Ligand SMILES: *[C@@H]1O[C@H](CO)[C@@H](O)[C@H](O)[C@H]1NC(C)=O
């Protein structure tokens with residue numbers, strides 16, 4: 001009995017102290033980034049050192065899948081379809097019938113992937129007043145102070161992303177999530193160029209986000 005009371009007070013005392021101190025300090029707690037909605041559609045404008053891309057992003061955590069449809073400026077239209085089991089299909093739908101199948105040690109980016117990011121304060125970007133966070137020296141993330149929508153992010157490489165649309169709850173129809181037949185031929189081995197430009201867009205795999213996974217290892 002006595003030991004139970006003692007262990008309880010061991011728990012409660014530090015708690016009481018920390019509550020006491022936090023109520024004494026006038027500074028409010030740092031804001032935290034809004035978790036991503038479990039399903040959304042977003043059009044993102046990317047700039048990688050002058051190479052421009054428009055990414056049609058269909059984030060679908062509910063169904064364990066994520067789709068980046070990437071238009072390179074006056075160039076290839078690439079499909080980067082990711083499943084939560086770690087398999088990605090990266091392909092074109094033109095006559096070249098290119099496809100790469102990749103296996104990642106991590107699944108689709110979690111809705112709370114920004115948890116644990118360091119708050120850096122407020123800054124205006126693209127004309128929106130934003131809260132800014134940094135995560136593991138990998139990404140700087142800007143979220144609208146009022147609407148809590150993502151506005152912009154920048155990777156440590158200098159690659160930037162501007163969020164043009166953000167439709168919460170939008171879901172791409174099931175038939176569109178089917179990789180083409182030529183992705184399932186084991187003999188297909190395509191050169192790395194397709195793949196390289198896909199990986200360069202960055203915001204897809206959680207490993208890329210957390211820095212546990214080095215993109216250049218794939219080249
Ligand atoms: C960025 O582009 C410029 C001009 O094309 C090039 O000289 C430079 O090496 C590039 N920088 C990186 C980090 O790729």
Ligand SMILES: *[C@@H]1O[C@H](CO)[C@@H](O)[C@H](O)[C@H]1NC(C)=O
Pocket residue numbers: 083085086087
């Ligand atoms: C992962 O799921 C996709 C879609 O269902 C499937 O095509 C692929 O073969 C799966 N990968 C593994 C390693 O099971």
Ligand SMILES: *[C@@H]1O[C@H](CO)[C@@H](O)[C@H](O)[C@H]1NC(C)=O
Pocket residue numbers: 214215216217
């Ligand atoms: C990734 O790997 C490359 C080549 O091994 C290395 O030069 C680079 O510093 C690594 N980047 C990070 C962020 O670890």
